[in-house]
Amino acid sequence: MTAGPNVQSTAASPGDITRRELYFFNLYRCLEAVVYAGLVFSPFAVEWVRVTRPMLGQVAAVIYIVIAIALLVGTERLRARLAGTISSSLLIDIVAASLVLIALSGHSLVPMMLLVNVGIAALLLPHRAYVFAMIAAIGVTVPYLFDSMAGGPASSGVEVIVIVVAYFIVAALLRYLGGHMRAAEDLAAQRGVDLLNLEQINDLIIQRMKTGVLLVDRANHILRINESAWHLIGNPPPGQRELGSVAAELSRRLYHWRHTGKSDQTAVALAHDVPEVIPRFTRLAPNDDTNVLIFLDDTSLLSRRAEELTLSSLGRLSASIAHEIRNPLAAIRYSAQLLAESPELNAEDKRLVDIINNHCTRANDVVENILQLSRRERSRPETIDLNAWVLAFVEDYKQSNDLGQDQLRAVTHNRRLEAMVDPQHLQQVMWNLVQNALRYGRQPNQPARVTVVARLAVDKGPPLLEVIDRGPGIPPKVAAQIFEPFYTTHEYGTGLGLYLAKQMSEASQASLEYVPVAGGGACFRITLTPAGTLLASRITPQSA
Incomplete structure (x- = not known):
């Protein structure tokens, strides 16, 4: 069961953006090849087109068309090697443009079309922008020199210089733009990850809320429900989503609220053996009863x-x-x-x-x-089964901490052990002791071996909890001071951990002490109050 509606992200990923840009680059190359072919194959050369070397231009145009189509078809496969693909394809563009320029004895349309290739390449690979501009400048300069040496008609030197300068200007501008575009893509990708993480966190928070949360539509169908609400309505089967079937009283109150706008604030138990709750209703949007959010406030939690x-x-x-x-x-x-x-x-x-x-x-x-x-709270002792509590504690600690090669195990008594203690305080004390044992109770270069034991001191004696490690132990002089506030032997310790553990133990009428272990190691022992002792002490009259 999920706690909230799923949110679908519609933003394009950086990979999709790069694929689209590369696709349009290859598509433009096909258009460019068609234009070149039209210039060199035209049977009726217009006045501003003069083909002086038709065979060279026609062969170059045909080969360029084939390569351009192949690059367009293979866009997806070539995207895996983006830098190599763009560099090699731009080199092909420049060679093709140079050959066509030689065939046409110079033409301003060809260098201008190549200007777009240089710009797109600089946009996709900003760190190679000036290299692309340099190669393109060489590509348009070679035909000019070739025609000059051959004595044929050629473009003016000023025109070539202007084109070369334009290549560098476009490369510089689009290099700058490409860098900003990449930064924007990275930021958008990071924001997308952050939003997804936030959604997961929100979903987890709602699931772990002590307040029950349900989302119900107009037909009283449960769309979303968290764990607390599921327990508070009696743990219905996962496939049962009709509110009237799983919680008839809650469905009745929702109907009354929808038609009168007033909510019944009296506590009610929605199933057998569940706490009483106070339902609260709210619309997701003003004046819209399509979806209603229901909060179930546990009255016992409110009191606590x-x-x-x-x-x-x-x-x-x-x-x-x-x-x-x-x-x-x-x-x-x-x-x-x-x-x-x-x-x-x-x-x-x-x-x-x-x-x-x-x-x-x-x-x-x-x-x-x-x-x-x-902030320490007063003790609220209750009767607990130490065997079951120790097993649950060890399992919870293992799930919450990565022990690696360290070992943590539980040893329980062969019969039921009951004690009067505040479970919350006992949890904090044991967590502190086990952490210390795993951190300091180890031999050099060896994993820690820690055992949590639940037993009786002697027959009919008080119940005991022990945290035992197989480390070097604690020297007697240090052991005499370890429970004093602000005393620590660790460089970055505060000296309050064991002091707080001892104070919390005493608040539940238990005692915490250090016991050396024969053969090496340390043992921290909590002596608890047997079940019924606290109650008996409260009702026994004082003697005069």
């Missing part, structure tokens, strides 16, 4: 969002301070990047610029971690 907004207000002060730090930090980093592009920098200065960029990145990471501290 309201709580999130309340909690987020607590971090506004820290966020504003962080933004004030970010502004000059961004200016420093941007200036350093511009400075790095200067060709006058020596190696020592470039090293200093790299230091500035690295520390700007580090300072930005610190700001991000501080923002995370200020």
Whole structure:
């Protein structure tokens, strides 16, 4: 099921534009060959056409016609080698024009027609424009010299000079135009790619929206539907697209809205075992009921969002301070990047610029971690099955990260393990621990081997989650400080990752600790609260 209408692009690609230009170039060459043949084969030579060497002109014209037709027919195949095709075909044009000029003892029409060939070639290959003009100039100068040495009638030297200058002027102008044309084609192609990527991103965003989205036509036929809407109306079969069949109540409310303009804002469950939703309707175009967009707002999500907004207000002060730090930090980093592009920098200065960029990145990471501290939400513990959670977590991590040769596996208990914990906080903590294990828990020049274990401490003991690696381990002096804020042994670390992990664990009444592994390696252990313990502690009265 797709989330939005497909958009077809009608813009011509640069490849299509090049093919069209090459086709018209070859078509013009055929016209040119026909004109040459008309000049040399005319049985009634007009006053302004004088054929002094008919045999030479007729042979050249016939061969040129054959070559021109062959180039026109083979346009598609010759386009694969564009530069060679244009260069060789223009050379043929110049040779043919030179031979016809010799046969006619000079004629202004032939050099003028060749001017178009030079211009088109310069337009298609701007970097060879002046070479083309030079060869064409030689091509029209040779017949003039030939006729002069033979003592026959020839064009005036001034006329030849004017034609040569015209070739260079046209080549220069169309070289400039060709460069701009290529830049415009590249920009158009890039814009087309950007639009296609944006369309795919929009489609993905709509698909992953928590709000259900449906597009329905006048006949109550579902045109588009996202994943959330599909779940909220009870997961109907993919081929079922009639709104009245898959969600009768929603179809009734849509009918009422279309005829009265008023929407029923009461929450309703559109199927069994799905959350209640509040439908909202809107037209894609004013006063046009052809297609209607339906939004299904999950009431449980709305409640959670309201709580999130309340909690987020607590971090506004820290966020504003962080933004004030970010502004000059961004200016420093941007200036350093511009400075790095200067060709006058020596190696020592470039090293200093790299230091500035690295520390700007580090300072930005610190700001991000501080923002995370200020935005931390209160814990919402619930009962989860650790075995199923660990298996799902490992699979999700593998799908979200390219591990390469590194190994990540899950080891679960042989019986159901239940614990009280906030799944969101636990997800963040475990993600941080696994990332650290994969990054630092490896022997030199060897892939990392990380294991996520779910087990009981002892029989009837608390449930445990462990992240174990087979790396060099952590020295005792360092292990005593790793959970302190801003303590790090890495050059670009912030020292807040493990601190935040420990704080989130404690918010769910769990504990995070480091345990050395015999034989080398490190183990970060989360001791969780057994299911039912939190609830029991809340209802047990305090003793006096």
